[in-house]
Amino acid sequence: MPSEAPPRTEQPARSADVYYSNCAAARAAGAAPLHSGKPGYRSGLDRDNHGVACE
Template sequence: MHTLMRTLALAAACLATAQAATAATTGTTDLHRQPNLSGAVLRVLPSGTLLTVACQGDWCRTTYQGRGGYVARALTRPLVASAPLSGRGTRFYRSCAAMRLAGVAPLRIGQPGFRTALDRNGNGLDCEQGE
């Protein structure tokens, strides 16, 4: 029950920011369970890893290989300025098939609808031919 309450509080905090950005790690970076250096390290991210982040203060909430956690903001480099997660001008494609059906594939980092989850080889292009 305690874990559920903590998860709900974290989700509410992330929704309160309502901003997301694409960033890359500037070096080998630890993904922490909590937004502090004393929290358990869940994964080690290689340099140049593309992430979708929601930052507040010195820490950014993100996911890597299916695990949610925090990376130090100082160890990331923004690639695209923060953008609203909903509203006019935002686009979301559930899959590469949906992106191709809309006639917009491939998308580059910075274009509306780009998601790191659809950039399988991490080169900054979503849904390239053969992906």
């Protein structure tokens, strides 16, 4: 009898694991606006450097 695979646990995405090439891509994914410290945020998308990108 085959053994069952252990249940998968969902892990929160790390900021480095999520990348949007531009704000249009973030909006298309339904992720905008992106907040500092959250997955997908990077300073290159935050035009006024206040911690919120693609607003």
